[in-house]
Amino acid sequence: MSEQTRHEGAPGGGGASQGRPSADALLGAAEIRALAAELDLTPTKRWGQNFVVDANTVRRIVRTADVAGLDVVEVGPGLGSLTLGLTEAGARVTAVEIDPRLAELLPRTVARKQPDAQLAVVHHDALTIESLPVAPQAVVANLPYNVSVPVLIHLLERFPTIERVLVMVQAEVGHRLAAQPGSKTYGAPSAKVAWWGPWALEGDVSRQIFWPVPGVDSVLVGFRRGPSLGSEALRRRTFAVIDGAFGQRRKMLRQALSGVFGSSAAATAVLEAAGIEPTLRGEALGLADFIRIAEAGADASVDEEHRGA
Template sequence: MSDDSAGPGESGAAAVSLLGPAEIRDLAGLLDLTPTKKLGQNFVIDANTVRKIVRVAQVEAGDVVVEVGPGLGSLTLGLLEAGAEVVAVEIDHRLAEQLPLTVSQLAPDARLTVIRDDALRIRSLPGDPTRLVANLPYNVSVPVLLHLLEHFPSIRSGVVMVQAEVGHRLAAEPGSKVYGSPSVKAAWYGEWRTAGQVSRQVFWPVPNVDSVLVAFDRVGSGLASEELRVRTFAIVDAAFGQRRKMLRQSLSELLGDSQRASAVLEAAGVAPTSRGETLTVHDFLAIARAAAAEDDVAE
């Protein structure tokens, strides 16, 4: 389909043809597909951008990579070109059915598994993928990320392309104007950093928002038990649900009342007059531990 082909490069890399603007439009026409905002469909039409994402993600031959929202296969083919095995999760039945056909033509020796499902519902994936590399549907990018990190501890690192505002929030440090609930929850699983901007012009259709790459490395297996994670995330949601209020106020309903909230915060070593935007994920975990200890005493 495309003359943008690559011969074998690094050991294990495959000879693969990548998709360009004409091929993307041809495939969309073949499927009678009009990209929809509801599914966050903006397809990458630039091979250089695809290879940049794969390079930033440090994908190597033999890696098992999970890709969410592969669409027409632009990034999928780039991952296969690097010699990775790809597990692609696609909610749109037309795209899920077409992707293996496209790959069989442009990367005949590649290893691809397509799962037609909602990424927010999956609980198992073949091959224990070690990397997540995806152009995530922008309308569900944070929930999908957190779901995958929660349920698939085999994922150790990755790079995702998301709306710029979301990407900066994921990588934000405490005290930043964009630091919020997604920042803290992402930090539970590892370290995050922005890894480059992406031009609007590499998409079809051209989106009305800017995009960035966000890279992450998982640290350990999480900071604490699943029970404490759930409790911590509830505290995070309460703190940022009323982010202008002091924590003794924003957490009062969750913890019983402002007096008990103050006691829990003090036990955690956090000033009751603090605000959520100044706390690290470890601070929130300390509050969760203190709340759990108070509950144990009460029982």
């Protein structure tokens, strides 16, 4: 069950959003360590906790996100570094935090640093969250490395009001999300997230701006929502086809999709009806190709394992 804590300032939020930003409006490295010590907190790998300790990087991320005046959901706010950057810029932030200690501390930190900020804190696992206090227009977050792709897909599926995403993720994951068909990093996540719009890398992030310093590099990756590609039913069928195609990467599509459409012969018939060569492999196809296959196979059986994909 979700627990919500709300701290709201005046409309427009962000105590330092008017005029020149105040250095006191954000957290510095020493303050972050002091807050962690106050909680007797040791960052855990279980929840992917690596806290941003550089205010300049926070402001660069917020400028790139361009979400002033929007309702923004932030996943894993931690001690509040990025949260304060967003509220400083005038975003209305709903922060989803799984760690109960951090969820309890964040409203107090924001109220102390930016009394006019607009913030709601939801204590919940972002992988299973089904509702938020407001309909989010954007997602801006330093996503936990171990669940970044599932969290993104869940939020995009659950909250159709999201128009803008900018997230900091492990470089390998970011390159995968922005990959194009035929590249070495292209896979099921690349094809799936393209349903909502074209993704692109939007910046590099040094590992030295985190505490503790992670063993991998990070990037900023994001998108702005594109035109609707079809119904929810079509999306689910398309994702089932994508899962089948990439579930056995070394196999040709006619074999890889046999489990989706019932047999290799049935898969071949669907592929031919969609104008797709059955001997191709999944990594050669773009989202539009997968949609054509899903449409051509709309009357074919899709096994239960893929219905919730």
